[in-house]
Amino acid sequence: MGSFLSAEIETLDHVLQLIEAFRAFDADNDARITEAELGGIMASLGYKASEQEVRAMMQNGDKNKDGLLSISEFLEMNTEDLESGNLSNVLSTTFEALDEDGSEILTGEELHEVMGNLGLGLSLEKCQNIVTSLDMDGDGAVSLDEFRLIVDSLL
DSSP: OHHHHHHHHHHHHHHHHHHHHHHHHOTTOSSEEOHHHHHHHHHHTTOOOOHHHHHHHHHHHOTTOSSSEEHHHHHHHHHTTOTTOOHHHHHHHHHHHHOTTOOSEEEHHHHHHHHHHTTOOOOHHHHHHHHHHHOSSSSSEEEHHHHHHHHHHTO
């Protein structure tokens, strides 16, 4: 299970980096970004994309053709090459594996403990930041519903 879960965690970490980058560039917090903001995100993630490449990405990703990329369009565009298949399955499986006590909520401490058990040296602070970035209602933990909201936004 260790190597299986570490692959899931790697995928989750990739998704979280995308979410963090998206949020950092979504200046008005409306969960939509412009072409210029997309260029900034790609640069922050280390991709050297020309204006034409960013424009093409925008056109390919903008499924509803509103001229903006929603977070779900952005994530879909950046995770379509995942080997694990459906991102929804990956996230659900990962949550279940992380929620060791079956409480259906995941705290930064739980995440840190699981990471330690897997030999992945993520700091408690990093684990708490991950949980905070997914915590919609501000209770300091991620519920299965909050986790699924993110999953659902990707479908």
